[in-house]
Amino acid sequence: MLGSASLEGVTDVVGEEELLVVRGVHRSFQTGSRKIDVLKGIDMELRSGQLIMLRGRSGSGKTTLLNMLGGLDQPSKGEIYFRNRPFHQWGDDQRTSVRRKEMGFIFQAFALMPLLSAWENVELALRMADIPRTEWKERVQHCLELVGLGKRMHHRPFELSGGEQQRVAIAKAIAHRPALLLADEPTAELDSQMGAQVMNVFQNIIKTEKVSICMTTHDPTILEVADRVYEMVDGRFVTN
Numbered sequence: 001m002l003g004s005a006s007l008e009g010v011t012d013v014v015g016e017e018e019l020l021v022v023r024g025v026h027r028s029f030q031t032g033s034r035k036i037d038v039l040k041g042i043d044m045e046l047r048s049g050q051l052i053m054l055r056g057r058s059g060s061g062k063t064t065l066l067n068m069l070g071g072l073d074q075p076s077k078g079e080i081y082f083r084n085r086p087f088h089q090w091g092d093d094q095r096t097s098v099r100r101k102e103m104g105f106i107f108q109a110f111a112l113m114p115l116l117s118a119w120e121n122v123e124l125a126l127r128m129a130d131i132p133r134t135e136w137k138e139r140v141q142h143c144l145e146l147v148g149l150g151k152r153m154h155h156r157p158f159e160l161s162g163g164e165q166q167r168v169a170i171a172k173a174i175a176h177r178p179a180l181l182l183a184d185e186p187t188a189e190l191d192s193q194m195g196a197q198v199m200n201v202f203q204n205i206i207k208t209e210k211v212s213i214c215m216t217t218h219d220p221t222i223l224e225v226a227d228r229v230y231e232m233v234d235g236r237f238v239t240n
């Protein structure tokens, strides 16, 4: 087992905070009498200020891993440390609390409330994270300006392009100042220009908001902006 002493060792060596450490993670699913091994021993690290990408064919296990990093699911075996805390040992309530306060999520389909404006969508995220109401106005404005939507703050999703909707989703995901942003194929529904805009926003928020990002992608054209790419084949990482 990887104890806190060895984690401190890792931090000393690299001189930066290890936000996420994954050791020997397996995940199996039982369907009827069959056991399916989806993750077969995953090791990875994510440091503060990094953008890492999980790449791999459909069905290789990327979403399963991302769900685990976000505490939506738990490993069958192995360890996940989030900010030096043993995420894999925690119960649902503790994981939910960390997820609400310290993590943000972005999905392929933009996950906005259709009847709410961009402003109201971001505000909703602050309400959900128990951020005091007095801070909402300034924070919503800041986040929407950060993603380049300062002039579209009161539009509703159907009045925005796909790329703009995804940028509202980013503003919503970072509003409560998470340390970690998890994004599942955030550019998959976008054309290459809009996808590039989303990646620019990601690079920008890593610097200005001090958030780290772990995302999955199929898109080879965006891999070059990653600090590190993990290639997944059949539930394992392979070296390129």
Ligand SMILES: Nc1ncnc2c1ncn2[C@@H]1O[C@H](COP(=O)(O)OP(=O)(O)OP(=O)(O)O)[C@@H](O)[C@H]1O
Binding pocket: 029, 030, 031, 036, 038, 056, 057, 058, 059, 060, 061, 062, 063, 064, 065
């Ligand atoms: N709850 C579950 N029960 C049974 N099998 C599952 C479950 N969740 C995922 N799987 C299986 O695990 C495998 C990996 O799925 P996963 O969604 O992680 O792949 P992926 O790499 O994200 O694929 P895609 O790029 O298409 O999203 C698939 O074969 C899937 O059917």
